[in-house]
Amino acid sequence: MKTQTIIKARGYHTDQFGHVNHARFIELLEEGRWCYMEENGLLDLFHSMGLGHVVIRIAVDYKNSVRAGDTMRIETGLIKRGRSSFTMGQNIYLDTTGIQVLEAQIVNVFIDGKSGKAVVPDRGLVSKWHDLAMAGEKEDANG
Amino acid sequence: MKTQTIIKARGYHTDQFGHVNHARFIELLEEGRWCYMEENGLLDLFHSMGLGHVVIRIAVDYKNSVRAGDTMRIETGLIKRGRSSFTMGQNIYLDTTGIQVLEAQIVNVFIDGKSGKAVVPDRGLVSKWHDLAMAGEKEDANG
């Protein structure tokens, strides 16, 4: 299930051209992922399993600009699952028109909450994180 | 020629884990590209030709973390040239140890400074932007 996050662009998000700066979007995407984590109870789940996660790769395609006063809708979902990693897919749209602002893929690895080292999480995680189970099924279908 | 930019990580760059936040790096990379633009006289050159440029894609691979007090060295160069676009390659290293922090590719398109629309710049640009000429030769060599 995709999480929707609504954020209004403000003057302090924009640069000298009046457009939301490309670096700012990275922060807005992070906000979207926090919302996804909360909506799916992952903060508590990860904590109970002693898991953390860190971003190891981001790729963002910018398609259209956003101005102060525009309302953005950030859509966040899980799109891929690896043994010790997972990939979030995010899109930002102008809420009124539906025009796509950007498309992003963010790859995370699971880490041990204490040592900070990459780990393969216990299989139990899959049964408790619904999207992860779904992503797994898709992987099977693809190969 | 690669431009070197030295920036010291501060407490306000880091997140709750004490690491420079992944979104902050995008800003540090932008700083590196401004330095490259200045060192190569591109701000004036673009201005005189009525050209602007916008980022259309960023891809960053995070390899190691940075803590407050660490000195970072940002290396910025041109790695690819298209008809109406150019791609900057950037690396960040810990300055003392040489450990690589991240690797990034940033794709820009040329735009008309007034209309804001994508344009193919005049050929004269190549002769005045040395790295662009070099990137072109490399493209030829590759096919």
Place this chain on the structure above:
Amino acid sequence: MKTQTIIKARGYHTDQFGHVNHARFIELLEEGRWCYMEENGLLDLFHSMGLGHVVIRIAVDYKNSVRAGDTMRIETGLIKRGRSSFTMGQNIYLDTTGIQVLEAQIVNVFIDGKSGKAVVPDRGLVSKWHDLAMAGEKEDANG
């Protein structure tokens, strides 16, 4: 009337001590003032009168720290009115406990939207901005 803005503190708001950084609060306060402006229809009103406004002074007293995961309530109101300036009063509280995080006063001056120069706005502004009328009455009462 005070405007309430709810914002959840995230990891990217905090510094190496795990506290929301003092510079970040300035941005959160700005967000609170944008909300106040919208709730009071001031963006349109200022625009129709050819008015802009700029911050000329901020003073913030920090009282308690905020951690990632805490929900903050930002209260924004008008506290003083001058001939060509107005002062916003803002407080941030931890939403669950009511503990006060900070107290701020932000002084703005009206500027001409075109020239950018300080101006004394038309008296009509007072009748359309309810809090401004109230602030004026209080001034009279005080002397």
Place this chain on the structure above:
Amino acid sequence: MKTQTIIKARGYHTDQFGHVNHARFIELLEEGRWCYMEENGLLDLFHSMGLGHVVIRIAVDYKNSVRAGDTMRIETGLIKRGRSSFTMGQNIYLDTTGIQVLEAQIVNVFIDGKSGKAVVPDRGLVSKWHDLAMAGEKEDANG
């Protein structure tokens, strides 16, 4: 002795009016104070004495705007000393013209590095932090 920090304003520092945003300046001021701390060996000194410090009050008067491309000179010094607090005075100037951009006072309290509670530091600190000794003398002179 005042510490000088030179920072060039970039597009990502500015807002939709093309001016460095008032919240950004708070970060630039923090950078200036880190430079002061380093230049005076205070990071090591505080660490060796088990001391930390936190900002409890900032007051900033904005006088003139800064645009992308402008070079700023941040001047940072100690202006007042209390039993468990110290006040830094900071000014930002346009480096070429000397025009003053802003004036700021930042009040810090000493805290115990472990407990995080406010403390009165050992008298030995005064002999090792030259400006602090000077600030003390000035206090005597004033009363």
